[in-house]
Amino acid sequence: MLIDWFTLIAQLVNFLILAWLLKRFLYHPIVAALDAREKKIASELQHATMVEDEAKKSMSELKQKHDALDKQRTQIMQQAAKEADEKKAKLFIEAHQEYETLRARLKESLHNEQKNLQQEIIDRITSEVFSIAEKVLAELADLSLEDRIVKVFCERLQNTAKSDITAMTGLFHQSNHPPIIRSAYTLTSENCERVKKNVMELFGIDSDIVVEIDTNLISGIELSMNGYSIKWNIKAYLEELNVTNEAASRQGEERGGA
Amino acid sequence: MLILAGGSALMTRKLSPSIHISRWQSFLEILVTFFLKQFEEVGLRNPARYLPYLATLFLFIAIANLCTVIPGYEPPTGSLSTTAALALSVFIAVPLYGIIERGLGDYLQSYLKPTVIMLPFNIISELSRTLALAVRLFGNMMSGAMIIAILLTIAPLVFPVLMSILGLLTGMVQAYIFTIQATVYIAAVTRTKSEEAV
Numbered sequence: 270m271l272i273d274w275f276t277l278i279a280q281l282v283n284f285l286i287l288a289w290l291l292k293r294f295l296y297h298p299i300v301a302a303l304d305a306r307e308k309k310i311a312s313e314l315q316h317a318t319m320v321e322d323e324a325k326k327s328m329s330e331l332k333q334k335h336d337a338l339d340k341q342r343t344q345i346m347q348q349a350a351k352e353a354d355e356k357k358a359k360l361f362i363e364a365h366q367e368y369e370t371l372r373a374r375l376k377e378s379l380h381n382e383q384k385n386l387q388q389e390i391i392d393r394i395t396s397e398v399f400s401i402a403e404k405v406l407a408e409l410a411d412l413s414l415e416d417r418i419v420k421v422f423c424e425r426l427q428n429t430a431k432s433d434i435t436a437m438t439g440l441f442h443q444s445n446h447p448p449i450i451r452s453a454y455t456l457t458s459e460n461c462e463r464v465k466k467n468v469m470e471l472f473g474i475d476s477d478i479v480v481e482i483d484t485n486l487i488s489g490i491e492l493s494m495n496g497y498s499i500k501w502n503i504k505a506y507l508e509e510l511n512v513t514n515e516a517a518s519r520q521g522e523e524r525g526g527a
Numbered sequence: 528m529l530i531l532a533g534g535s536a537l538m539t540r541k542l543s544p545s546i547h548i549s550r551w552q553s554f555l556e557i558l559v560t561f562f563l564k565q566f567e568e569v570g571l572r573n574p575a576r577y578l579p580y581l582a583t584l585f586l587f588i589a590i591a592n593l594c595t596v597i598p599g600y601e602p603p604t605g606s607l608s609t610t611a612a613l614a615l616s617v618f619i620a621v622p623l624y625g626i627i628e629r630g631l632g633d634y635l636q637s638y639l640k641p642t643v644i645m646l647p648f649n650i651i652s653e654l655s656r657t658l659a660l661a662v663r664l665f666g667n668m669m670s671g672a673m674i675i676a677i678l679l680t681i682a683p684l685v686f687p688v689l690m691s692i693l694g695l696l697t698g699m700v701q702a703y704i705f706t707i708q709a710t711v712y713i714a715a716v717t718r719t720k721s722e723e724a725v
Contacts, residue, residue, distance in 0.1 A: 280612035
């Protein structure tokens, strides 16, 4: 129970040595390691902050670039869309024009074809009519169609207006071009002389008169003098028939369209 | 002492300041950080400065008391000479730290506060608390050893084990109390005038 002073002093010294040893081997290294780690963490945090700032800056730059690219892309797209629209409109106009041209050509082609067909029909009808008329006159009236045509033509010459005769005579004397008698077929000499005589008497011509064959007349006679002409042929009647047919066909088309 | 010093030297051979550390280093860091935090909570302004003395007090008493689990071991804290030596070290350390921190004049003036009449009482207080430290630790540890010895003669099977466990707990608590009281004394004498005003 009593205090042993030697033990006391020894324990005190012992304790102090232990404190020094622990300070040397335990506390100081640990505190130093803690401080070093704290410094290191602070340094790393600072570095991390710096890196974060740089990253933010880079991100901002990238965002700006991205926005600029996006804007550029939008502009290019808009430009392309505009050009495409313009091209489309242009192509549409060209196609429409081409369509109109082809349509006009087709229409013209059809019209020509129709005209040719009509002409062919007219020619055949004329030929048939002429043949029938000739047969009918020969069988029923014992008359020649040519004689009747010449007679009718001579009557038409006689019935020509005085003013026309005066004008035609005046032009003939100015130009001295001979009058031309055209027929669809070769006239008999009798009928030829008859026509010539009528012309000479009517216009007071003593020069020669030219006689020509013109198959376009089909069956008829025409007197041509300096652009003036007096004629009779079946074609005129057929043209009247054609006009009547065309009017009927137009009425039919109008009804169909309605 | 050999275990403490040798173990510390062994464990602190390869300390690393990096984030990845060994288990031993982690354990020691937790221990040191715990000491620093406790000392700071008690009121020490710069706990790292007093760490070697106060932490050694705790480790010395704690290890001495923990070793009672070794059969036939007599704890040094069960001897009044050892506890008196430790109390004497506190008796020396407290005024020493006070003088270093505040200066001799200022420290001596603290014995005259609040009045001159209090001087003998302050001196008695210094002596009595040193005596209290020594006797408290000695009494607790000696009583624990005595109870185990008595119980061994009465009921040699289970009770001594339970009392040994209780003794370990008491030993750790005593080590903590002794250290904290020493910390409070040092904190009281190292407090400057400005801190006292606050």
